[in-house]
Amino acid sequence: MSTWYLLGAGNMGLLAAYYLRQAGVPVTVLRHDTASPLRRRLTFADGRPPCDLVLPVLSPVALTEPPRRLVVACKAPYSAAALESVPLTADTQVLRLQNGLGSLDGLLPEGVRLIEVVTTSAVKQDGPAQHQVVAENETWMGGHDVAPDWFEQLSAHWPNLSWPADFQHRQWHKLVANAVINPLTALHDVPNGRLLEDRELQHQAEELCREADQLLTAVDPTWPGDSLPRVMAVASATAGNTSSMRADVGKGAVTEIEAINGYLLRRAAPLGLSLPAHERIVATLTSRT
Template sequence: MPEVQPPHWVLVGAGHIGTLAAAYLRAAGHGVTVIRRAAAAPIDTTLIFADGRGTQRLRLPVTTPESIAKPITYLLVACKTPYTEAAVSPLRLADTATVVRLQNGIGSLDNLLPGGARLIDAVTTSAVKGTPERHEVVAENATWFGDGGAAPQWFEGLARHWPHLEWTGAIRQRQWQKLVANAAINPLTALHDVPNGQLLEDETLHARMAAIVREADNLLTALDSDWPGDSLASVEAVARATAGNTSSMRADVQRGATTEIDAINGWLLEQGARLGVDLPINREVCSALWER
């Protein structure tokens, strides 16, 4: 087979996870250009790996939506979900563009892509924090890409440079598993300003977490009768494994930023409204966060 020329990606959201993805893409020989709202100097940033691999300087070219001459053929979306529409709608995408969505939650790109675009969802359990200049890679765990079809030609080469990256035919299941954990852990830790492990320690918070999971499982079973519908143990395992951590939603609330609640519990409410399934505790946490 002839060598496949690695794609050149336009990256929306060179934050923590977007910068880590850019480092892996570069290592695999892919091109990466960052889109910013306003013209800016190239990004000069540092990744600090927790596993003793040391640090990596990364310099990424930056452009603006108006400066891109040709329609975009490869787009990586890694901004926070509330900013997705503002970031993606000014972009001119090729009709058959490939778009990778590396975000928590579901649905943030709905109605924003051309009809012929290939949307690949990415679910990662890696963790990166820090500042825009210093990205601390806390954990490089499993990442799954998928869209229900076969992997594109460039995927195999990328997987050689992106630790624990897999193509899956069951991306929806991975997304739903992560969604249930995010729906249960993020809003409660944000509203009560506690680390994740407190949801296991505090009886009242644990009962609310279990109620959110039960409602989510009911809804997902209504969407797909094959959904196992018993997510509590795996959500508890996530809370245990990340007991000392501040969830991203708690961090957003602490710094007064818009949260990703619409793409997480809000998505569950939307699906519930469509199917006539009530999710009162999910509605309550959404309202509490919307009112902030």
């Protein structure tokens, strides 16, 4: 496989780089302001030996030709800035490893093959910036009928990676879970499990799920429309966790709400649907950050 370039060498980007390297593929980080090479230690929840990842770094302006394969794993609001000076052509394949949807809309040239990635794996920084802790789970790729030629080689080294036929529904399930758990836990500064205990939060979760199901059923009549129990199952399975949006608000960072709830609102508008609970939560969260 030819070199994969990585935009966003943070938690998820490093995990993707690790699997690509395991598959024998060269990975280069694209970044303006980082000293080369990038050194990070990944430790794994399953107890296997840690990996000391060393990745070359190149400024996008130093590229001699457009990248043929690019992973975009920065947080959604930084996508435009990250892609700004990267030359892309219709031959480029882009792997979008981000929560939310639509964050690269309008940023890629016509013809680029965009492969979407949804993962339930979790990676977080532990202590110093150079140390990431990985809890592996499932990862799905899709967005096209047929998997790219490199998929088989990569899936041999990326645990629980598949190219499922029902990718879009899996992507929407993750989107709805993010659209409910993230803003509610961020606004109330609580761990995910509080959604199961607090009546007011449950009521808001019900409204957000009902509106998301209404939209997604209008877009696709085969949508199962069972978001509430699914979202509550995610909140239960991750009860002690801090959502990424709660963490971003705590740090005073820009959140991904525009790519999550904002995406639902952008899909609803042309259908003449209003999603008042999503509108309210976007407005409230945006006004506080």
